Amino acid sequence: MKKILITGGAGFIGSHVVRLFVNKYPNKQIVNLDKLTYAGNLQNLIDVEHQPNYKFIKGDITDATFINGLFEAELFDAVLHLAAESHVDRSITNPLEFVMTNVIGTVNLLNAAKQIWGCNKDKVTPTDKRFYHVSTDEVYGSLGDEGLFTETTSYDPHSPYSASKASSDHFVRAYFDTYNMPCVISNCSNNYGPNHFPEKLIPLCINNIKNNKPLPIYGKGENIRDWLYVEDHASAIDVIFHQAKNGTTYNIGGHNEWTNIAVIRLLCQIMDSKLNRPVGTSEQLITFVKDRAGHDLRYAIDSSKLQTELGWKPSLQFEEGLAKTVDWYLANEEWLASVTSGDYKNYYDNQYVNR
Numbered sequence: 001m002k003k004i005l006i007t008g009g010a011g012f013i014g015s016h017v018v019r020l021f022v023n024k025y026p027n028k029q030i031v032n033l034d035k036l037t038y039a040g041n042l043q044n045l046i047d048v049e050h051q052p053n054y055k056f057i058k059g060d061i062t063d064a065t066f067i068n069g070l071f072e073a074e075l076f077d078a079v080l081h082l083a084a085e086s087h088v089d090r091s092i093t094n095p096l097e098f099v100m101t102n103v104i105g106t107v108n109l110l111n112a113a114k115q116i117w118g119c120n121k122d123k124v125t126p127t128d129k130r131f132y133h134v135s136t137d138e139v140y141g142s143l144g145d146e147g148l149f150t151e152t153t154s155y156d157p158h159s160p161y162s163a164s165k166a167s168s169d170h171f172v173r174a175y176f177d178t179y180n181m182p183c184v185i186s187n188c189s190n191n192y193g194p195n196h197f198p199e200k201l202i203p204l205c206i207n208n209i210k211n212n213k214p215l216p217i218y219g220k221g222e223n224i225r226d227w228l229y230v231e232d233h234a235s236a237i238d239v240i241f242h243q244a245k246n247g248t249t250y251n252i253g254g255h256n257e258w259t260n261i262a263v264i265r266l267l268c269q270i271m272d273s274k275l276n277r278p279v280g281t282s283e284q285l286i287t288f289v290k291d292r293a294g295h296d297l298r299y300a301i302d303s304s305k306l307q308t309e310l311g312w313k314p315s316l317q318f319e320e321g322l323a324k325t326v327d328w329y330l331a332n333e334e335w336l337a338s339v340t341s342g343d344y345k346n347y348y349d350n351q352y353v354n355r
């Protein structure tokens with residue numbers, strides 16, 4: 001697979017995947033297609049933007065005519081699909097945008113790939129092509145105190161975000177069953193790390209601690225998330241992309257469950273130490289606020305299939321990964337200032353035009 005389209009490569013996880021693929025596979029051409037929404041930022045990729053095997057295209061996956069033309073012109077061998085609207089709180093305010101990008105956008109990519117690869121049920125699934133759909137553990141819904149999400153857990157999404165991701169997963173599987181589309185899906189737990197947009201819990205609180213602003217904890221902070229360092233997600237994607245059989249699904253996670261309040265207390269300790277503040281200073285910023293509507297109680301991933309079948313395992317303990325993340329944010333004040341002010345948009349919006 002020589003030419004790989006990565007969608008959403010200017011976003012948080014996508015930028016780590018683009019960097020990994022561009023550096024690790026110099027003989028493959030990596031094309032990054034991104035609309036550059038508020039979450040897309042080409043500053044995330046400044047270190048690889050001049051590499052000869054990398055190209056950026058600004059474009060919208062909801063535009064079927066554009067997508068079909070792009071696939072016909074570029075003849076991609078593989079699609080690694082990460083472009084999405086990704087924030088649950090935004091999905092509660094504007095569900096339709098999530099349907100458009102996450103569902104319609106995914107179906108547009110599937111149709112374009114099906115067309116150029118000639119997929120249909122009368123032909124065997126192509127083995128030299130790949131449609132990799134990156135999804136979330138949130139499609140499985142919410143756990144009680146016990147149990148883990150496995151690849152066979154029934155879908156039970158609760159937010160418009162997770163409902164849109166669940167729908168896109170179903171379409172990908174339907175294209176495998178109906179047209180022999182050579183697809184794989186992975187469902188990953190919550191990521192954290194560098195380049196995370198500061199509307200999500202961890203980067204929001206890093207930014208607020210730095211600026212002595214309140215840390216808004218929804219409800220009582222008892223909801224549990226299973227956190228994975230973003231580079232470990234990218235390494236899992238690399239393994240699955242190259243080794244998984246068509247039609248398979250893998251869960252990705254690091255067995256790393258934390259209540260939100262415990263995450264934020266740990267973050268406060270790390271930041272007090274890094275900012276030379278007296279112990280306990282940042283914790284005083286914790287503020288309990290109104291709970292999120294339909295707030296899932298607990299996510300926890302069983303990634304034993306991926307670990308046993310494909311030999312992947314996470315590389316970092318949470319304490320270490322969180323300290324590394326804080327170091328990155330403290331060393332990249334300009335990045336943080338530009339994304340919180342929106343300056344990066346003004347610059348990059350003038351650099352690229354829609355094809």
Ligand code: NAD
Pocket residue numbers: 007008009010011012013014033034035036037038039040041059060061062081082083084085086087101105134135136137165187188189190191192197
């Ligand atoms: P993100 O919001 O940081 O980035 C999304 C990217 O998609 C942005 O660069 C944005 O500009 C681009 N995009 C949005 N709409 C587009 C459109 N219509 N056309 C083209 N590009 C568009 O998201 P992320 O956190 O990096 O998540 C990436 C993928 O991983 C998503 O599919 C998400 O569902 C999935 N995922 C995320 C997490 C997590 O913890 N963040 C966990 C598991 C799975």
Ligand code: TYD
Pocket residue numbers: 087088089190199200201202204216217218219223224225260292
């Ligand atoms: P978030 O980072 O939005 O990821 P997701 O909703 O996809 O899990 O939220 C992580 C957890 O933190 C989730 O339980 C909601 C909670 N949360 C807060 O308590 N306060 C906040 O300001 C945010 C953004 C999230």
